[in-house]
Amino acid sequence: MNPEKLAKLQSQVRTGGKGTPRRKVKKSVKPVVKEDPKIASTLKQLNVQPIPDVEAINMFKEDGKVIGFTAPRLSANIHANTFVVAGKxxxxSPEQALSDMLSRMGGGSLGPDSLSQLAKLTEGLQAGASGAGDVDDDIPDLVASEDVADSKTDLNAAD
Structure with missing residues (x-):
């Protein structure tokens, strides 16, 4: 074989520079997803245990949106009321979340009755979200009771 032609073919299959192996296919290295050691040690301190077989988690926010996790890793310490959700x-929107929940529960088939229930649920959620701003969550002011004042004067009179 012609040495010039052979050198040309060899240079075409070399993926790197001089001294690298001759491979036609570049193998990409996938990054390994590794938990942060600080998070792992904190979870160990919290004594959380993994809870298996959780298909989805939905968290409803005050503004009406829903944060949804599909196939999450859930860990919990129920006695300390501590839950850890990990995943994508x-x-x-509430409509999407409810339709996802119904499809998981009902096997994916939505009948006419299910659609009317879904419409009622979304109306209820939207009404609840608009009325949520009217709720007064402040702590009420303390009011002095007349019974307490009378009992204090009775105690002073008994002395």
Missing amino acids: AEEK
Whole structure:
């Protein structure tokens, strides 16, 4: 074989510079997803245990949007009321979240009755979201009671 032609073919299959192996296919190295050691040590301190077989988690926000996790990793310490959710999160509208929940529960088939129930639920959510700003969550002011004042004067009179 012609040495010039052979050198040309060899240079075509070399993926790197001089001294690298001759491979026609570049193999890409996938990054390994590794948990942060600080998070792992904190979870160990919190004594959370994994909860298996959780298909989805939906968190309803005050503004009416829903944060949805599909196939999350859920860990919990129920006695300390501590829950840890790990996974890919998506922000959805309430309608999307409810349709996803119904499809998971009902096997994906929505009948005419299910659609009317879904419409009622979304109307209720929208009405609840608009009326949520009217709720007064402040702590009420303390009011002095007349019974307490009378009992204090009775105690002073008994001395």
